[in-house]
Amino acid sequence: xxxxxxxxxxxxxxxxxxxxxxxxxxxxxxxxxxxxxxxxxxxxxxxxxxxxxxxxxxxxxxxxxxxxxxxxxxxxxxxxxxxxxxxxxxxxxxxxxxxxxxxxxxxxxxxxxxxxxxxxxxxxxxxxxxxxxxxxxxxxxxxxxxxxxxxxxxxxxxxxxxxxxxxxxxxxxxxxxxxxxxxxxxxxxxxxxxxxxxxxxxxxxxxxxxxxxxxxxxxxxxxxxxxxxxxxxxxxxxxxxxxxxxxxxxxxxxxxxxxxxxxxxxxxxxxxxxxxxxxxxxxxxxxxxxxxxxxxxxxxxxxxxxxxxxxxxxxxxxxxxxxxxxxxxxxxxxxxxxxxxxxxxxxxxxxxxxxxxxxxxxxxxxxxxxxxxxxxxxxxxxxxxxxxxxxxxxxxxxxxxxxxxxxxxxxxxxxxxxxxxxxxxxxxxxxxxxxxxxxxxxxxxxxx
Amino acid sequence: xxxxxxxxxxxxxxxxxxxxxxxxxxxxxxxxxxxxxxxxxxxxxxxxxxxxxxxxxxxxxxxxxxxxxxxxxxxxxxxxxxxxxxxxxxxxxxxxxxxxxxxxxxxxxxxxxxxxxxxxxxxxxxxxxxxxxxxxxxxxxxxxxxxxxxxxxxxxxxxxxxxxxxxxxxxxxxxxxxxxxxxxxxxxxxxxxxxxxxxxxxxxxxxxxxxxxxxxxxxxxxxxxxxxxxxxxxxxxxxxxxxxxxxxxxxxxxxxxxxxxxxxxxxxxxxxxxxxxxxxxxxxxxxxxxxxxxxxxxxxxxxxxxxxxxxxxxxxxxxxxxxxxxxxxxxx
Numbered sequence: 001x002x003x004x005x006x007x008x009x010x011x012x013x014x015x016x017x018x019x020x021x022x023x024x025x026x027x028x029x030x031x032x033x034x035x036x037x038x039x040x041x042x043x044x045x046x047x048x049x050x051x052x053x054x055x056x057x058x059x060x061x062x063x064x065x066x067x068x069x070x071x072x073x074x075x076x077x078x079x080x081x082x083x084x085x086x087x088x089x090x091x092x093x094x095x096x097x098x099x100x101x102x103x104x105x106x107x108x109x110x111x112x113x114x115x116x117x118x119x120x121x122x123x124x125x126x127x128x129x130x131x132x133x134x135x136x137x138x139x140x141x142x143x144x145x146x147x148x149x150x151x152x153x154x155x156x157x158x159x160x161x162x163x164x165x166x167x168x169x170x171x172x173x174x175x176x177x178x179x180x181x182x183x184x185x186x187x188x189x190x191x192x193x194x195x196x197x198x199x200x201x202x203x204x205x206x207x208x209x210x211x212x213x214x215x216x217x218x219x220x221x222x223x224x225x226x227x228x229x230x231x232x233x234x235x236x237x238x239x240x241x242x243x244x245x246x247x248x249x250x251x252x253x254x255x256x257x258x259x260x261x262x263x264x265x266x267x268x269x270x271x272x273x274x275x276x277x278x279x280x281x282x283x284x285x286x287x288x289x290x291x292x293x294x295x296x297x298x299x300x301x302x303x304x305x306x307x308x309x310x311x312x313x314x315x316x317x318x319x320x321x322x323x324x325x326x327x328x329x330x331x332x333x334x335x336x337x338x339x340x341x342x343x344x345x346x347x348x349x350x351x352x353x354x355x356x357x358x359x360x361x362x363x364x365x366x367x368x369x370x371x372x373x374x375x376x377x378x379x380x381x382x383x384x385x386x387x388x389x390x391x392x393x394x395x396x397x398x399x400x401x402x403x404x405x406x407x408x409x410x411x412x413x414x415x416x417x418x419x420x421x422x423x424x425x426x427x428x429x430x431x432x433x434x435x436x437x438x439x440x441x442x443x444x445x446x447x448x
Numbered sequence: 449x450x451x452x453x454x455x456x457x458x459x460x461x462x463x464x465x466x467x468x469x470x471x472x473x474x475x476x477x478x479x480x481x482x483x484x485x486x487x488x489x490x491x492x493x494x495x496x497x498x499x500x501x502x503x504x505x506x507x508x509x510x511x512x513x514x515x516x517x518x519x520x521x522x523x524x525x526x527x528x529x530x531x532x533x534x535x536x537x538x539x540x541x542x543x544x545x546x547x548x549x550x551x552x553x554x555x556x557x558x559x560x561x562x563x564x565x566x567x568x569x570x571x572x573x574x575x576x577x578x579x580x581x582x583x584x585x586x587x588x589x590x591x592x593x594x595x596x597x598x599x600x601x602x603x604x605x606x607x608x609x610x611x612x613x614x615x616x617x618x619x620x621x622x623x624x625x626x627x628x629x630x631x632x633x634x635x636x637x638x639x640x641x642x643x644x645x646x647x648x649x650x651x652x653x654x655x656x657x658x659x660x661x662x663x664x665x666x667x668x669x670x671x672x673x674x675x676x677x678x679x680x681x682x683x684x685x686x687x688x689x690x691x692x693x694x695x696x697x698x699x700x701x702x703x704x705x706x707x708x709x710x711x712x713x714x715x716x717x718x719x720x721x722x723x724x725x726x727x728x729x730x731x732x733x734x735x736x737x738x739x740x741x742x743x744x745x746x747x748x749x750x751x752x753x754x755x756x757x758x759x760x761x762x763x764x765x766x767x768x769x770x771x772x773x774x775x776x777x778x779x780x
Contacts, residue, residue: 167730
């Protein structure tokens with residue numbers, strides 16, 4: 001008896017996933033525990049371990065395609081089993097609640113067509129039925145796809161339209177099938193019919209994505225539509241929420257770098273074959289300063305300001321397609337070497353996309369270091385639930401006024417602290433930053 | 449025109465009707481010597497005395513039954529429930545007796561009874577005392593249900609309810625007692641079953657009654673700044689219901705959001721949503737949206753308490769949905 005393989009929640013907050021790769025192909029045998037595919041969730045990519053057994057009979061969501069949790073992504077069963085009935089059932093479920101989406105409709109049509117040829121032969125009656133869910137893909141080619149490109153697969157040609165839009169189109173003598181819909185599921189709504197009425201005769205072509213730009217400017221290249229990945233959407237939501245709800249203010253200070261350089265050299269000399277990163281020192285200095293200013297290691301909720309018991313410092317790391325902030329937990333009680341070891345492991349995981357949600361959720365303070373990119377100074381957006389983020393600029397030689405009034409060339413770096421004013425006032429942020437500056441310039445002060 | 453509170457408007461209505469008709473009297477917990485738990489009956493006991501303003505024991509079922517008997521015997525009782533949360537004690541009397549007497553006596557008995565009091569969540573009162581119970585009463589044929597949102601409407605509707613020959617459940621928003629509005633000196637009546645357009649608009653119809661009408665008007669102001677003109681319909685009376693006013697508006701605007709501070713399941717709001725969907729089907733450009741309280745007992749925590757109820761922001765989001773706009777007001 002064939003069964004559906006569903007998209008499952010691979011992280012606590014996952015609502016939908018993108019299939020990165022299929023590790024199994026149609027016809028492969030699947031045992032319980034096999035990794036059938038890799039799925040990009042809202043933040044990390046996760047392996048999908050099968051709890052089902054049998055032969056993979058059909059893949060419904062191709063690589064690059066998305067499916068909300070609970071949607072069918074494939075069918076598993078006995079070899080050569082007739083699954084036409086199940087596919088019909090899946091298609092009608094999808095019609096009720098569409099949850100799969102493939103970025104490139106065209107690619108999908110081609111893939112489906114290709115898959116048809118490979119399909120294992122079954123009884124002649126079943127064969128015919130099994131074709132049906134794929135049919136509209138071909139016939140839809142005559143119809144321009146809607147700009148939102150969100151119409152689901154349908155077992156029959158079906159246009160979604162509001163009752164009002166249908167009535168308006170009927171009265172105006174327009175074919176509702178030809179009007180691109182802008183509502184959910186590509187629903188044709190009032191404004192689409194109004195738009196069509198403005199340009200009778202050409203509306204069906206005029207709204208195809210990209211044609212707009214060429215009509216205006218005469219350029220021939222179409223605008224590129226880049227599907228929004230899970231990680232990109234999470235970044236967009238979280239940073240917008242932070243920037244628009246937490247009132248940010250910024251404190252900048254220049255820090256002499258010789259102390260840090262000396263401390264790092266001293267530590268590296270004691271280590272034979274490895275070097276400790278500047279970031280591990282930054283985390284250590286910040287942790288020591290936070291331990292003395294607990295009001296900075298805090299977060300806002302509507303009920304209360306929470307002073308966190310643990311100092312968990314996140315470090316912004318650039319990864320393909322976005323950024324992620326792996327967290328070194330409880331930094332207050334760890335030495336630089338221990339921090340560096342943890343950091344290296346986390347960065348390694350971040351680069352290959354195997355961080356678990358627990359590795360990057362809940363930083364009480366965050367550091368973003370663009371010094372290695374040669375950036376002098378910058379301001380960063382606070383990473384909740386923390387209330388402050390430290391933006392670190394490049395270490396470089398600069399002229400500075402010495403106490404006696406003469407000008408010296410010194411190693412200097414700019415630190416900019418972004419604070420959530422709901423939690424941290426200017427004076428509190430300044431006191432913290434001064435402590436941090438003191439520790440960085442003269443690390444022995446940490447002992448006092 | 450005088451500007452008075454809804455509390456004062458309700459008092460005026462009772463005062464005028466008691467002066468006009470000696471068969472009208474008021475009873476309930478603390479309505480006489482204490483002037484009412486919410487001071488709606490302020491001064492009536494002093495003016496009309498023990499026989500017409502009666503303090504009852506804490507026995508909702510008992511005094512609701514006395515009101516029904518008095519109405520059957522020819523008087524016009526006004527029974528005050530200290531809040532409608534307590535009226536649950538009197539459900540057998542209200543549903544099995546008040547709502548059924550005219551029908552089961554073949555029209556021999558009429559029941560000119562008003563049961564009135566505060567309804568709907570206030571603040572910090574906990575789950576048992578923060579309920580909007582209009583759906584329960586509106587469910588029952590044989591009862592009329594009225595729930596005004598302004599002092600003007602409250603006065604005109606209460607006077608009409610007192611003169612009505614059927615049982616009227618008159619539900620007042622607890623938090624709206626202090627709301628002020630213009631009320632004319634001269635006598636006026638507002639018929640039951642006539643809604644009122646509180647704001648004219650062309651793009652979406654907001655349908656509500658009682659306290660949430662104010663949230664609708666706030667939402668309409670926000671929406672106006674995004675270029676959306678909302679028409680706000682105050683039903684005023686839930687039973688009888690001014691269906692035609694709602695349909696005419698939705699046929700004009702093509703979009704409808706119903707706002708009801710009761711729970712969503714089997715509520716006045718969900719019923720209106722169904723009526724509009726069936727009666728205005730060919731005129732709708734989007735499914736009807738319902739903004740209700742969340743389907744939970746009222747949380748005591750104040751942030752959660754507010755989050756559980758309809759708000760202007762929730763209404764704005766529902767309107768953006770039926771207008772196919774994203775939250776920034778742009779086309780989605």
